[in-house]
Amino acid sequence: MASADNPRILVFGAGAVGCFIGGAWKAAGLDVHFAGRERLQREIGEYGLTLTDQNGWKAVFAAADIDYQTKPQALRQADIVLLTVKTVGIEAAAKEIAKHARPGTRVLSFQNGVTAAERLKKLLPRQQVLHGMVPFNVVRLGPGRWHRATFGELVAEASETTRALAARIGDQPGKLLLADDMRGVAWGKLLYNLNNAINALSRETILAELRQRDYRRVFAAAIVEALSLLDAAGIEPAKIGLVPPRLLPHVIGSPDLVFRSMFLKVQKIDPKARGSMSDDFEAGRRTEIDDLNGEVVRLAATLGRSAPVNKAIVDLVKMAEAGVERRWTARELADHVLQRHKSARGFGY
Known part of the structure; x- marks a missing residue:
């Protein structure tokens, strides 16, 4: 059950990057769920989710431990939406979030480029959009297996929400750093x-x-x-x-x-x-x-x-x-x- 101390997080558009971040946060004890393509739902449903990085870290989840949905209705239960679609999918994702997410839901934008968060703020006036940054690449090693292949730590706009997330994750893989000047980041x-x-x-x-x-x-x-x-x-x-x-x-x-x-x-x-x-x-x-x-x-x-x-x-x-x-x-x-x-x-x- 979600709580103020452990909000329900939905990784929306969960592909390689989303599965890695969400899985790393789940390994750190956060209440993480996933939504994305049917192909990945079938794959994870058969093989589970295995994550590794270049430092030797490894996390393995059985299929039964991963809630991976394909319908945007999954947004209705989310306290925090971790948006990991590519920039070309922002408008389509925002339409689903606006339709299904509760007012006030926090949306953490983990897109490339410099304008994604501002675009989302205009598209989602009823949600709280926070700017994030992913510095690393994630590669697929096989069915249900994703590997972080380059350096860097996640960065997010400093807020009450991201401070709480950073404290829960700590110094584990998926570590979240905070910044005030996200434009410069x-x-x-x-x-x-x-x-x-x-x-x-x-x-x-x-x-x-x-x-x-x-x-x-x-x-x-x-x-x-x-x-x-x-x-x-x-x-x-x-x-x-x-x-x-x-x-x-x-x-x-x-x-x-x-x-x-x-x-x-x-x-x-x-x-x-x-x-x-x-x-x-x-x-x-x-x-x-x-x-x-x-x-x-x-x-x-x-x-x-x-x-x-x-x-x-x-x-x-x-x-x-x-x-x-x-x-x-x-x-x-x-x-x-x-x-x-x-x-x-x-x-x-």
Whole structure:
């Protein structure tokens, strides 16, 4: 039974990320339930739910221990909705939440990009929307098995609700950090997310892609361009990983020996990790590109400026979405994206 001390949490749109976070919170003792696709309901109903991470942590739940529903009516009993759909699904999810959730239900938005929470606040005036951020990738290892493959801790807007959740979870997997400036956190995360499209275009795992400097040169140039625009807009991105935002492109674009010793050795990127956009490519789904590199392009437009590096990346992803798919080698991608951009010829990029 839910209580004030242990509210009923529904992970709505529970795919890879939602199953991992919800399962980690359930392992910490929270009252967590799931809602998502029938395919995953059948899979978890047969195999249960197994979670692992790159530090050796493991949690195993029998099928009978996981309440995974497929109907939006599950929202009616939720005290807290953990929304883990992709940005392209926000409007559809908000429609179901508005229809079925009780007034005052707290909705924790764990979407990529920088505008998801604000969009949800406009769509859900009767609910309390809180901004969250997921820094890590989750990969599927098999039926009912999900693995956290990259670094980072969850971050959420500081509030009475998130403080209580953070206290219950403690220092266990699924740990929740709190922040007052979620706009800065979101932009700090977006700088890392600018690699999602590059990874998808490469058709490589994240680790294999980052081992190739020409891919990293494109990534670094996209970050440099974004930082310049953020400066012009008066926005300070938060430090998300081990590297401060201003140093990030220099580390990313550095020579292989330096990069592997300064970044890859410390960040513990699992060899199995792939970006979520790669999965979208393979499944023929619409991607989140408009809320990633496209966000940089929109910021440039509001400032009366351009963002040619990020715009070129957006255009390539749009071509792939339209069916013009190809694997871009590191050299091909660097030549295509950076050929006309003199700023990309400096140190590291």
